[in-house]
Amino acid sequence: MAAIEKLPLVSDGVKARTQVAGGDVVRTAIIGLALVLFFLPLVASAAFGFTLPGQGISFEPLRDALAGTDIATQLMNTAKLAVLSTIGSLVLLVPTLLFLHLKAPNLLRFTEWLSVIPYVVPAIALVAGANLFFRQAAPGFMVSLYSLVPFYMVLTLPLVYRSLDAGIRSIDLRTLWAASESLGAKPWQTLWQVVLPNLRGSLLGASLLSCAMVLGEYAVAALLLHSTFPVFMVQVGMNQPRAAAALSFITILVTWLLLALLSRDSAPKTTSKGGPR
Amino acid sequence: MNRDSAEVALHGITKSYGGKRVLDNLDLTLAPGELLALLGPSGCGKTTTLRVLAGLETPDTGTVSIGGVDMTSAPVRGRGIGLVFQSYSLFPHMSAAENVAYGLRIAGSSKSVRTRRATELLEMVGLSEHAAKFPGQLSGGQQQRVALARALAIEPRVLLLDEPLSALDAQVRVHLREEIKRIQVQAGTTTLLVTHDQEEALTIADRVGVMLGGQIEQLGTPEQIYSAPHTAFISEFVGAVNRIPATATTGGVSVLGKLLKISNPDSAPAAASGLEALIRPEDLRLTRQGDGLGIVESMMLRGPLTSVMVALQGRCLRVDLPSHEAAEFSPAMRVALSPRRDAALIDSSSTTPRDSLPAAPAHLLSHLGPIA
Amino acid sequence: MTLNSTLQRVSWRGLRQRGLPGWVGALPLLMFLALFLILPIAANVVTSFWVNGAFSFSAMAQLLEPQYLDAFIQTFNLSLLTAAVGGVLGLLLAWALATGRKPAWLQNLVLSFSAVASQMGGVALAFAFIATLGVQGFATQAILGLTGWDLSQDIQLASFSGLALVYLYFQIPLMAILMLPAFGALKKQWQEAANSLGASRLRYLLDIALPIMWPSIAGSLLLLFANSFGAYATAYALAGGRVNLVPILIGFFISGDVMNDESFAAALVTGMVVVVVAAMGLRSLAERKANRWLR
Ligand SMILES: Nc1ncnc2c1ncn2[C@@H]1O[C@H](COP(=O)(O)OP(=O)(O)O)[C@@H](O)[C@H]1O
Ligand SMILES: [Mg+2]
Numbered sequence: 044m045a046a047i048e049k050l051p052l053v054s055d056g057v058k059a060r061t062q063v064a065g066g067d068v069v070r071t072a073i074i075g076l077a078l079v080l081f082f083l084p085l086v087a088s089a090a091f092g093f094t095l096p097g098q099g100i101s102f103e104p105l106r107d108a109l110a111g112t113d114i115a116t117q118l119m120n121t122a123k124l125a126v127l128s129t130i131g132s133l134v135l136l137v138p139t140l141l142f143l144h145l146k147a148p149n150l151l152r153f154t155e156w157l158s159v160i161p162y163v164v165p166a167i168a169l170v171a172g173a174n175l176f177f178r179q180a181a182p183g184f185m186v187s188l189y190s191l192v193p194f195y196m197v198l199t200l201p202l203v204y205r206s207l208d209a210g211i212r213s214i215d216l217r218t219l220w221a222a223s224e225s226l227g228a229k230p231w232q233t234l235w236q237v238v239l240p241n242l243r244g245s246l247l248g249a250s251l252l253s254c255a256m257v258l259g260e261y262a263v264a265a266l267l268l269h270s271t272f273p274v275f276m277v278q279v280g281m282n283q284p285r286a287a288a289a290l291s292f293i294t295i296l297v298t299w300l301l302l303a304l305l306s307r308d309s310a311p312k313t314t315s316k317g318g319p320r
Numbered sequence: 321m322n323r324d325s326a327e328v329a330l331h332g333i334t335k336s337y338g339g340k341r342v343l344d345n346l347d348l349t350l351a352p353g354e355l356l357a358l359l360g361p362s363g364c365g366k367t368t369t370l371r372v373l374a375g376l377e378t379p380d381t382g383t384v385s386i387g388g389v390d391m392t393s394a395p396v397r398g399r400g401i402g403l404v405f406q407s408y409s410l411f412p413h414m415s416a417a418e419n420v421a422y423g424l425r426i427a428g429s430s431k432s433v434r435t436r437r438a439t440e441l442l443e444m445v446g447l448s449e450h451a452a453k454f455p456g457q458l459s460g461g462q463q464q465r466v467a468l469a470r471a472l473a474i475e476p477r478v479l480l481l482d483e484p485l486s487a488l489d490a491q492v493r494v495h496l497r498e499e500i501k502r503i504q505v506q507a508g509t510t511t512l513l514v515t516h517d518q519e520e521a522l523t524i525a526d527r528v529g530v531m532l533g534g535q536i537e538q539l540g541t542p543e544q545i546y547s548a549p550h551t552a553f554i555s556e557f558v559g560a561v562n563r564i565p566a567t568a569t570t571g572g573v574s575v576l577g578k579l580l581k582i583s584n585p586d587s588a589p590a591a592a593s594g595l596e597a598l599i600r601p602e603d604l605r606l607t608r609q610g611d612g613l614g615i616v617e618s619m620m621l622r623g624p625l626t627s628v629m630v631a632l633q634g635r636c637l638r639v640d641l642p643s644h645e646a647a648e649f650s651p652a653m654r655v656a657l658s659p660r661r662d663a664a665l666i667d668s669s670s671t672t673p674r675d676s677l678p679a680a681p682a683h684l685l686s687h688l689g690p691i692a
Numbered sequence: 693m694t695l696n697s698t699l700q701r702v703s704w705r706g707l708r709q710r711g712l713p714g715w716v717g718a719l720p721l722l723m724f725l726a727l728f729l730i731l732p733i734a735a736n737v738v739t740s741f742w743v744n745g746a747f748s749f750s751a752m753a754q755l756l757e758p759q760y761l762d763a764f765i766q767t768f769n770l771s772l773l774t775a776a777v778g779g780v781l782g783l784l785l786a787w788a789l790a791t792g793r794k795p796a797w798l799q800n801l802v803l804s805f806s807a808v809a810s811q812m813g814g815v816a817l818a819f820a821f822i823a824t825l826g827v828q829g830f831a832t833q834a835i836l837g838l839t840g841w842d843l844s845q846d847i848q849l850a851s852f853s854g855l856a857l858v859y860l861y862f863q864i865p866l867m868a869i870l871m872l873p874a875f876g877a878l879k880k881q882w883q884e885a886a887n888s889l890g891a892s893r894l895r896y897l898l899d900i901a902l903p904i905m906w907p908s909i910a911g912s913l914l915l916l917f918a919n920s921f922g923a924y925a926t927a928y929a930l931a932g933g934r935v936n937l938v939p940i941l942i943g944f945f946i947s948g949d950v951m952n953d954e955s956f957a958a959a960l961v962t963g964m965v966v967v968v969v970a971a972m973g974l975r976s977l978a979e980r981k982a983n984r985w986l987r
Contacts, residue, residue, distance in 0.1 A: 071795070073788035074802050077864075081805045084820035084861065087830035091823035139721045147714025154718050157725055163972040164733060164965060165922020167939045171961040172732030174946055175739055175954070180731075193728040200725075252811075259813015261925035262939075266946045273815045277929050280819050288823035291816040298816075299808045376884055396887040403888040409881035413903050422899070423889035467885075474889055 085295055092289025108279050108286030120188055121272035125257040128195035129250045132203045135196065137246070140207055141238065144216045151208075158204035161197050166262045169194060174267065188269050195263070199256045203249045210245020214238075248305050255301040258294065325353040325510045326387030326400075326477040328373065333382035335368055335534075342368050343379070344534035350478075355504050355511040357521035359545075360531030361557065366514040369531070370480050373512065375399050387477055402471030402479045402509070407487040409467050410455035416442060416466045417451040423474035441469035444503060461492040468500065472507060479504070479511040485520065493517075497524050518558045522546060530554045551587055552667035555598045562604065562637045566597040566666060573597060573666055581663040588666040597664040601627060601640035605658050608648065612656035616649050630655060733965065740958035751955035755963050760941070764963065767921055767938040770852060774859040775916035781860070782867020782916075783909065789868060790875030806865035814862075814925030821858045821930070825849055850931040858926055863916050870915065874908035874982070907982035914975040918968045938964050 095101045143150050161169075173194060177184050184190050216238065223233040239246070261273040276294070280287030328350040335343040342365045350356045358366045371377040373384055375396040383392045391399055403409075410419050420441050421434040429437070442451050445465035455463055464484055471479060484500070485493045501524040504511050515521050521528045522542040529539045530553075538550045549555040566573040568591075572581045575597040582588050589595065606628060614630040614637070626646035628639045637657065641649075649655065743750050754760065785806075789799060809817075824831045827844045836842050848854045878901060886896040924939040933940065938960060945957035 067792045067794055070788040070792045071798065073784055074794060074798050077785050077788075078798065078802050078805070081802070081809060081861075081865070083831065084817075084824045087824035088820040090830045091828070135720060135724060139717055142717035143714070147717055150714050150718050154721060157721065160725065161729060163918070163969055164729065165918075165924070165939070165968060167922060167924040167942050168736070168961045168965050168968075169729065169732065171942055171946055171957065172734075172736035173728070175958060176732040176735035179735075193724070197725070197729050255811060256813075259811075259816060259925075261813060261815045261929070262943070265925075265928075266943060268947075273813055273925070276815050276819065280815075280822070280929065284819065284822050284826065284828065287819040291819040291823070294816040295808065295812060295820065298812050299804070302807050302811060303804055374884075374888060376887075396884070397890045397892065399888075401888050403885055405881045405885070408879045409885045411882060411886075411900055411904075413900075422886070422891075425899075426890040426895060470885070470889070 085292065088288040088292040088295070092285055092287075092292050095285075104283065104285035105289040108283040112275070112279075114275060117270050117272050117275040120270060121258060124188070124191055124195060124271065125254045127189065127192045128199065128257050129253040131192055131196050132199060132253055133207075133246065133249065136200075136204060136207055136249075137242075140204075140211055141216065141234070144211050145220060155204070155208065158200050162201045166198055166260070167266075169197065170263050170266045185267055191264060191267065191269055191271075195253075195257050195260060198260065198263070199253045202252045202256070206245050206249040206252060207242075210242050210248070213245075214241045251301045251305040255298050255305075258298060258301075325508050327352050328387075328478050328510055328512070329383075329385045330369070330373060331383045331385075333369070333372055333379045333384070335365075335372060335377060335379050342534050343372065346382070346535055348529060348536060348539075350510050350512060352510055353508045354526040355501065355513060355524065357513045357515055357525035357528045358531055359515055359518055359521040359528055359558070362516055364531045365534040366516075366531055367482055368534075370482050370512060370514050373478070374401050374403060374480055400474070400477040402474060402476035404464065404467045404471050404479075404481045404484045406483045407460065407463070410463055410470070412455050415452050415454055416447060416458065419455070419466055420469045420473050422470065427474065437473060438469075441473050442466070444472075444506075445469045445499070459492075460488050461496055464488065464496065465499075468503065472503070472509070476509060479507075479509045481511065481513045483515055484513075486515070486517070493520070500524065522558065528558075530557065548583065549665060550584060552598055552665060555600075555665050559600060560638060560640075561598045561600050563596040563667070563669070564599055564635075564637065565633065565669070566595040566664070568592040568595060573664070575599070575664060576658050578659050580659060580661070582666050583663040584665050589668040591668060594669045596667055596669045597659075598667060599659055599661075599664055601638040603660045604637065604639045605660050606630070606639045606641060606649065607656050607658075608653065609656040610654055612654045614655045614657050616651050616653045616655055618651055619646060619649065630657060632657060736958045736961050737965075739955055740962040743955045751953075751959040752962070754956050755959055759936070760960070763936045763938050763941050764967075766852065766936050767964075768967070770856060770859070770937065771917045771920040773856050774863045774920045775913050777856075778860050778863025778916055779867050779909070779913045782864045782912075783871055785864060785868040786871035786875055790872055806868050809864075810862050810866035810869055812862070814923060814927075815929050817858065817861060818926050818929035821849060821861070825854075825857075850934045852935060855927055855931060855935060855937075858930060859920055859923065862926075863920065866919065867912055867916055870912040871905075871908065874905050878904065907978040911975045911978035911982060914971045914978065918971040918975075921968055921971070922964065 092104065093100055093102065095103055139154070143154060174185070177190075219237060219241065220233055223237045224230075228236070259273060260271070261277065264271040265274045265277065272294075276287055276290050279290065330346060330348040333343050333346040333348075334341070346365075346369060348356075348369070358369060360366050368377060372379050375384075375391070375394060375398075378393070383390055385391060386399060386401075410416075411422065414422065417435070417438045420438040424434045424437060439448070439451065442448050445468055447462060447465055447469070450458060450462060450466075455466070458466065468481075468484070481500070485497055488496065497520050500513075513521070513525065522545070525542060527539060528542050528545045530537045530545060532553060538545060538554050540548075545554065546558055549558065555561050564575055566575045566580075569579060572579050573595060574580070580597065602625075614632040617629040617631050617636060619629070620627045621643060622640075624643055625640045626643040628641060628646055628649055630637045630639060639657065740751050741747055741749065755764070785802075788794075789803060823829055825844065825847055826832065826849060829844065832842065832844045847857065849858065882900050882904075883896050886900050891899065922939060924943060927935060927937055927940055928943060931940075933944070942957065942960050942964065945953075945960065
């Protein structure tokens with residue numbers, strides 16, 4: 044029994060640590076290098092965007108570029124699109140997934156397969172097809188800014204679907220539903236008071252992902268001639284690179300913030316295709 | 321099968337992780353061809369000992385020698401060891417036969433030799449018909465057999481098994497441990513088996529080393545460990561034991577009115593009061609006696625043995641009797657207790673005497689009910 | 693009348709008992725995707741084989757004209773190059789992230805940044821690179837000041853190699869994120885068992901680690917390839933018409949900047965979809981294989 048109480052010798056720890064250091068130096072170096080390279084464009088766009096040669100820190104490039112434009116409108120457009128696409132996705136997918144998990148789990152393989160199709164089709168191909176199809180099928184449809192919403196929903200579908208599906212799988216919906224019903228709850232009560240609160244994490248995760256993607260989407264909006272924030276950025280960038288750099292910096296930061304919130308809420312890992320390019 | 325089974329010796333091994341001393345000046349010697357089990361509670365350093373021996377960890381101080389050669393800083397692959405882990409150690413992209421043959425492939429054996437040897441080994445572990453299957457298609461027990469065959473394929477000088485049965489169902493575990501013993505005897509390989517299951521260690525090992533706090537507390541045959549434990553910890557770890565109040569007398573202690581010698585004079589507490597004798601359930605004699613101090617509380621059938629639970633001076637003691645002898649007792653009966661042996665292990669009294677008894681298996685109770 | 697009402701009652705009972713049939717639940721999603729994804733793509737494919745009111749391969753055949761064939765080759769090469777280089781570097785980064793011990797803050801920072809870089813919009817990325825490596829760029833000016841070398845002369849962002857460099861910025865982190873689970877699934881015991889059986893580190897890598905990870909690696913590389921093949925925003929914002937890439941060409945056709953040949957524009961898209969779908973089809977084959985081992 045006496046052996047348990049033996050005090051550890053502090054000096055021994057040092058050796059143990061240096062032993063494994065060989066491989067770890069290489070790993071730390073790789074990660075450090077990656078960090079520097081990742082950050083360089085970010086730092087550069089801040090430095091480039093918020094300075095003027097010989098003047099130091101300055102908001103002038105950005106102010107000049109924004110003066111006389113209706114950036115507010117474009118920002119609002121993007122914000123509206125982000126909110127509407129997110130709501131649209133949730134309204135479409137949450138009931139669908141809940142229904143399928145409860146009543147027809149054998150169909151989930153099929154819908155999962157469906158949800159991956161947008162993965163395969165590049166945004167630019169989707170725009171081309173949409174342009175062709177809706178110009179003939181419903182000529183007025185593409186005029187409205189809001190016509191972008193369904194396409195954004197399509198583009199974000201793989202990520203949003205996965206996030207929600209993983210969330211539902213993690214709560215064992217059937218048991219939860221049965222337990223709630225056995226206590227006398229009506230279906231809508233179960234939905235509002237039991238299921239949705241338990242899905243909060245994955246709902247939030249799906250929303251953040253969706254917003255982050257809409258924030259950066261360019262191809263669809265530009266080619267369907269709608270004016271969103273990324274489209275505005277490209278216009279600015281044509282002749283005011285400093286202002287564009289400043290806007291890029293802000294965009295990247297906001298994206299980071301959204302995704303950082305996402306990982307904080309420990310939503311399921313996203314293995315995704317890249318964002319809209 | 322003929323291979324040079326080696327003597328294995330660890331001397332003065334110390335190993336710390338981040339200031340925490342896990343192995344503390346540990347000495348251990350395995351005789352050629354013996355199966356030695358390292359037994360101890362989780363976290364006591366068993367795996368670390370095995371890994372130091374395998375070369376997967378480098379000790380801070382001390383030496384490792386295999387077959388008389390100093391191997392302290394030899395790489396894992398130069399040591400001639402076979403390793404079996406708790407689970408997940410088969411290469412998932414190779415069939416059972418390919419797994420078994422992998423070590424020979426590394427060694428550069430010809431394909432025909434590899435195939436023959438793999439077939440032979442899979443036959444030995446009883447998996448001939450599963451040779452072409454992938455690990456994912458095998459049960460846990462089958463996977464461990466393949467792992468054993470793979471480790472033996474290279475004719476190792478030492479076989480190291482780290483809790484090879486812990487992840488398996490109880491039935492498979494019992495069956496496979498006997499098989500491991502058979503194969504080990506047949507192969508004659510010096511073997512170190514790490515386990516936290518005392519039954520496993522006692523049933524198949526030639527010698528058992530009980531570990532605690534990075535040291536070997538006692539090394540001996542299973543019989544010695546079970547019947548003559550050096551310390552209270554070992555006594556309690558390797559089987560059920562009753563803690564019974566004892567009072568010091570000249571030349572020994574008095575337990576239940578009988579004078580006993582102290583079997584652990586070196587580690588026994590010096591105090592005269594607050595002592596307890598550690599006595600195994602089968603080492604207590606039970607007699608019907610109208611004015612006895614004990615009252616039978618309940619009875620539990622354990623196959624050939626029956627445990628009679630006796631309330632005595634506010635404690636619950638367990639007495640194991642052959643089941644046919646137990647038939648004469650029934651709950652609420654007054655009984656007298658006395659030690660069968662002449663010596664006992666003495667420890668200072670623990671605060672929770674009941675804890676030393678393993679809890680009765682609830683499922684057994686509910687199936688059988690108390691025997692009356 | 694009676695028969696009718698009985699029938700009605702029976703069918704009502706059936707509905708009540710079984711509830712709605714399961715496929716009804718998938719219907720909204722199915723219809724949504726049909727309208728906004730499948731029909732548009734189908735319309736496009738049909739159009740590319742429908743020239744002047746008749747079925748014809750002439751639009752597709754036009755893809756073989758030097759200018760367009762060159763666009764496909766350039767896009768293919770760009771995707772191949774960035775997938776290969778990004779794949780190798782991303783693999784290295786994933787290895788560094790997934791194994792060994794290192795400062796946790798560094799690990800988390802790089803992980804979260806990888807998520808951002810692989811997810812970030814292409815426009816912001818393009819301007820960030822102009823701010824870094826453009827003529828007036830931060831790095832360009834710094835290096836010019838230090839060494840007198842004007843790197844913007846040698847690394848033109850609006851060129852094939854410049855684009856490749858920028859694409860790597862999202863390809864590397866994407867590869868790293870895709871490969872992390874595969875590294876996590878590599879069991880430590882496999883290496884230890886291999887070592888005990890006599891394998892060196894190299895043999896372990898060649899015999900065990902690579903064969904096990906190969907399907908995941910191949911699948912991720914194909915995804916990187918497809919990702920780059922369809923990328924539009926980055927290329928357009930950086931280079932506009934100065935590079936001959938399929939997505940840029942398609943963009944010009946859609947926005948009506950070049951001659952208005954609907955069938956040919958559709959053919960371009962069909963060509964691209966065929967390449968990307970082929971890559972992703974191969975990927976799902978690889979993924980199926982990977983799932984067999986990594987569990
Ligand atoms: N690589 C390691 N790093 C830090 N601590 C470790 C490491 N390996 C083991 N330990 C610690 O050493 C002690 C003994 O571990 P181990 O030998 O695995 O015990 P056992 O196999 O007897 O359960 C434990 O407390 C464990 O936490
Ligand atoms: Mg262990």
